[in-house]
Amino acid sequence: MTTINESYFLQNKPKPTSTTGQSGLGKDDFLKLLITQLQNQDPSNPMDDREFIAQMAQFSSLEQMTNMNTTIQKFVDTQTSQSLVQFSELIGKEVKWVQEVDVDDYRTELQYSDNKVQSVKVEFDGTIRILLDNNRWIHHEQLTQVSGVQTNGTNKPSEEESETSK
Known part of the structure; x- marks a missing residue:
């Protein structure tokens, strides 16, 4: 499977350098x-x-x-x-994400995983990174699905949680 190198993404484009140190006028x-x-012009020939x-x-x-x-x-x-x-807004939610895994020297497979989002940050180059509950940082483009936190086997809060939120 052919993959696109992340360095080609628009948000990974290097930011321009500051005006100090530029060689242009x-x-x-x-x-x-x-x-x-x-x-300094000649008064007789303006x-x-x-x-x-x-x-x-x-x-x-x-x-x-x-x-x-x-x-x-x-x-x-x-x-x-x-x-x-x-x-x-993803913090605390369950997400499904994908990564490419090498099967052997010639093949790669897509592997899907489910984790809970712990934190979100912006890198210096503007890339959004997401910290999962397994202490792994992923790129936001690896996300494939977002779900609410599951309690009691459903996406609905339990009666106890509903009572405390009232």
Whole structure:
């Protein structure tokens, strides 16, 4: 059976590095260059208006792209935190999950297991991990089924539990 390497998942894509340490020029650098150019131009031969307007348009576009990038990054961060809250609802529930097990050198099989969820966390790369009652961390995409906690052989709470919740 062919499997997909988890590193190819969108949520496992490395996050961009911070602005410190980048080799490219930012909007502040662009503005400094423009001001320096204006201060050092020859008064008898000033910059052409069209060239100045083109540079200001480039600066405006750069600033808009930078702002859009910041907004999109905030949106992605919000989605990640919402995913954590969403998956935290699994704590205390029974889940069925799947893993690939090597049968021999040539074959693998899918093995299903049932466990209770103990904890949920977000890794630095945004991946959601789930801690099971057997102290094993699994990837959220390994989940195949979620059930309520079983008591007295059913998914319904016992009469005793129903009375205490009233």
